[in-house]
Amino acid sequence: xxxxxxxxxxxxxxxxxxxxxxxxxxxxxxxxxxxxxxxxxxxxxxxxxxxxxxxxxxxxxxxxxxxxxxxxxxxxxxxxxxxxxxxxxxxxxxxxxxxxxxxxxxxxxxxxxxxxxxxxxxxxxxxxxxxxxxxxxxxxxxxxxxxxxxxxxxxxxxxxxxxxxxxxxxx
Numbered sequence: 001x002x003x004x005x006x007x008x009x010x011x012x013x014x015x016x017x018x019x020x021x022x023x024x025x026x027x028x029x030x031x032x033x034x035x036x037x038x039x040x041x042x043x044x045x046x047x048x049x050x051x052x053x054x055x056x057x058x059x060x061x062x063x064x065x066x067x068x069x070x071x072x073x074x075x076x077x078x079x080x081x082x083x084x085x086x087x088x089x090x091x092x093x094x095x096x097x098x099x100x101x102x103x104x105x106x107x108x109x110x111x112x113x114x115x116x117x118x119x120x121x122x123x124x125x126x127x128x129x130x131x132x133x134x135x136x137x138x139x140x141x142x143x144x145x146x147x148x149x150x151x152x153x154x155x156x157x158x159x160x161x162x163x164x165x166x167x168x169x170x171x
Contacts, residue, residue, distance in 0.1 A: 008118075009155075012114075019107045019111060022107060036095075042168075044083070045161065047083050048119075048157050049161070051081055051157070052153060054074075054080065055074070059147055059150045070142060071130050071133040074130040074149075075130055077153065081126070082123065085120065088116050111163055112163065122152055125149050126153075129142065
């Protein structure tokens with residue numbers, strides 16, 4: 001998982017570098033007409049960060065072999081991830097610009113879109129791990145799966161914090 005997250009770090013570093021390069025060579029940034037709802041973005045950033053805390057609690061439950069706790073905390077993380085994604089979809093469908101409006105639009109949708117795909121992948125993994133906690137195989141230990149999922153989810157959250165800062169706060 002750590003090696004894979006290293007490759008994912010390089011992928012997102014490439015997106016950040018492309019964004020910063022385009023920004024450095026564009027006289028007006030962001031372009032006129034780009035209005036992001038920073039307040040809502042901050043609220044849903046807090047929702048995503050809260051899901052990192054609940055994933056931590058899922059990991060602690062797994063270490064205690066508390067499958068009900070694992071299921072409860074992963075379910076909570078899954079719900080928080082779904083709220084975050086619901087806001088992303090709402091935002092993507094209501095922005096006054098699109099992916100082909102300008103370089104900013106291309107960068108914004110590429111960066112948030114790839115992050116969204118990572119969130120969806122994490123949510124799918126959560127559903128699988130939660131199912132394994134609800135219906136464990138005899139003698140199975142879910143601790144490693146929960147720990148790996150938790151590392152991935154924390155990574156997704158940290159990437160979003162960087163994206164939020166770059167896209168919503170730095171003008």
